[in-house]
Amino acid sequence: MDDLSPDMLEQSNASQLSQGEGEEQDTFSILVATDNHLGYLEKDPVRGDDSFRAFEEILKLAAESEASGTVDMILLGGDLFHENKPSRKTLYNTTKLLKQYCLGDKPISLEFLSDPNDNFPEGIENVNYMDANLNIAIPVFSIHGNHDDPAGDGNLCALDQLAMNGLVNYFGRSQEVDNVVVKPILLQKGASRLALFGIGNIRDERLHQTFLRRNVKLMRPEEDHEEEPWYNMLVLHQNRVMHGPKSYIPEAFLDDFINLVIWGHEHECLIDPVYNPQQGFHVSQPGSSVATSLSEGESKEKHVALLKICRGKFKLDKIRLASVRPFIMGDLVLADHQLDPTNQQKVNSLISRKVRELVEEAKADWLDKNKNSARKRRMDPEGESDEEDTDQDQSDDQPAQIPKPLVRLKVEYSGGYEIFNPQRFGQEFVDTVANPRDIVQFYRRKTAFNKTIAAKSKAEIDHVELTEKLDTLKVENLVQKYLSAQNLSILPEMQLADAVRIYVEKDEKDAINKEKDLQAEKYARDHSNGGLLDHKRTGRDDDGNDMDVDHTNDKDEESMASESEAKKPKDKAAPRARSPRNQPTFRTAENNANRPVRKAAIPPVPRTTTRTRTVVAEDSHEEDELDDQGRDDNDDYQEPVQTRSRSPRKQTYVVLDSEDEASVANDQIGGEDDEFLVSKTETRAKSKARANSPPKPKVAPKPRATAAPKKTAAAVAAAAIVQDQGTSASTRAAPAPKGRAGAQNASQISSQGSSQAPSRLVASIGSRKKKLF
DSSP, X not given: OTTSOHHHHHHHHHTBXXXXXXXXXXXXXXXXXXXXXXXXXXXXXXXXXXXXXXXXXXXXXXXXXXXXXOOOEEEEOSOSBSSSSOOHHHHHHHHHHHHHHHBSSOOOOOEEOSOHHHHSOTTOOSOGGGOTTXXXXXXXXXXXXXXXXXXXTTTBOHHHHHHHTTSOEEXXXXXXXXXXXXXXXXXXXXXXXXXXXXXXXXXXXXXXXXXXXXXXXXXXXXXXXXXXXXXXXXXXXXXXXXXXXXXXXXXXXXXXXXXXXXXXXXXSOEEEEEEETTTTEEEXXXXXXXXXXXXXXXXXXXXXXXXXXXXXXXXXXXXXXXXXXXXEEEEEEGGGGTOOTTOHHHHHHHHHHHHHHHHHHHHHHHHHHHXXXXXXXXXXXXXXXXXXXXXXXXXXXXXXXXXXXXXXXXXXXXXXXXXXXXXXXXXXXXXXXXXXXXXXXXXXXXXOOOHHHHHSXXXXXXXXXXXXXXXXXXXXXXXXXXXXXXXXXXXXXXXXHHHHHHHHHSXXXXXXXXXXXXXHHHHHHHTTTTTTTTTTSOEEOTTSOEEOOOOTTHHHHHHHHHHHHXXXXXXXXXXXXXXXXXXXOOOOTTTTTTSOOOOOOOOOOOOOSSOOOOOOOOOGGGOOOOOOTTOOTTOOOOOOOOOOOOSEEEEEEEEEOTTOOEEEEEEEEXXXXXXXXXXXXXXXXXXXXXXXXXXXXXXXXXOOOSOOOOOOHHHHHHHHHHHHTTOOOOOOOOOOOOHHHHHHHHHHHHHHHHHSOOOOOEEEEOSSOOOOO
């Protein structure tokens, strides 16, 4: 805060408590810790208990009033567990420690004012210290992190189990990741009031987009001018450092009414409050309580914070964790020692000497920091049994057993030096360091690209570069890189990459199948109307994530779409076939010479067990020449069309040629009633003949016994069509046309067939046997 202006520095100091300011009955005392990672390397014989030792020290600090004063509550900032599905050993040790240090008869002076249904998961009726069946001395409030977030069947996490047991108050879970609504936990102690907001971990890219769309809402408590103002504190578990364009949460995204931000997920301990002058709040980053990687940030000292809040002001004191295993890092440049690159023995000796120097430095530093510490380690660091402290008057200058340190030596081997196997090299330090398998890390100095480097072997150049990337390599990045060249239409790349990450990191076996089913259901819903709703009801951001779209103008868009559909030409869709009585008459070829001939649109036939091909053949210059007498001038010209098949029915094909011979074939396939399109004159004559003639009994058609007459070219073609369909057809003679119109039509067809190629018309007729003429 040295770079702040005097006004900003004064404003920052005004929000902090001074020494001795505030009365005890009005002061919140909160012990703050983040990223405990319980169960990390639990099977390692040396480091398996490191996370539990640090967590036990944190709980003991809260319970010992002589060390830190009276603590009202413990606040955890996510990643209490290292695994999404902790082992039974981890759950057992965690439950044991919480019951040992958090249960008791100490009275709690915190008043819970908010609605439990707004803060806690379903099934939790109240804060745990208000439960009459529990005897809580120190309540623990915690959000989830990226390691122990809800997943799997029921969308539950390990914190849900601790919450149901009454050991932890789990809050900060969002019901919707694209619409985050945060309701605070409202607490009061004396005259001081605290509004505690919590945002459990959400994937950074998605939460970043949610902030950009202004879909993150913090429900601020209403101020009462007669009482002290609310002190608003936010605890979240997200990336604070930029790892990508959208893979972090900028501090500018947070609301400016917040007074203090407790930032989890970042393991480097930056616990001293940092004032943000643009937003007007302080940010504290406690860091992790156990080192989970051999990086520069993890090598810093581990602390927890003792936070005091009184009447709108705060004070934060950091407490160093003495039980954390020492961690030291060093650098070695081989070229600076002028060694012969071919003498590998001297190179190995130099590296071994440097490692031993780091080990001695780490032990001396640990002794110096823990010499006057009154807190004793409760467990042996290497898993061996400790002798119980029988002499309470033991002198403070007698140090406890020094734990094996973590050592990381980065070796720069440019200049022709060769690398060796780090695991084999570490066997020399099995009894000295806690991480013998990965003590040494080789790397090369970055230089400009030239032909000399290009001529070297690829393994020699890429070995160290690959080693350096292993710690920061993410599964979702690999999946996204592979899928970026693909064209996925149902499974978006980001959702599939996230499902693979959950499958790998959280051991969720059904993650990919659930994501596949979810996207398939969404795809079917969006394409239920022919794809009209695709990208209308749902949208995607730049990363391919699902995002909500404002639907306030959807009705206007749909009305505009319907109007545009109405303005389209009518000839683009096939009209429905009319019955012969209502069908308009044909005009003659002479009257239709100047009219454009429209081809009937044939809708696709649904696929059945037997494929059926329906052909409508027509010759516009061979139209039937009908008498114009009695014709209405308003009659429109319309081509015969074919309707779509809807239900499985019996279908008949009729072939007419110049000799008035019909060939009928029955096929057991789907079809709908389609009739010949005849003129009004023919229809009237047909109706009149039916009215004058007595009804005839229906007689089943009999197959012809005599040989079929000589067929014309049209009949042969029609028979070929029936044969292509793969059905067995029987041929019978069609009844002769009746009436004057029928005879006239037959004579016209016969006269046309004698002078030119016979025209044919193949149409489908339903199972109802009607007379055509």
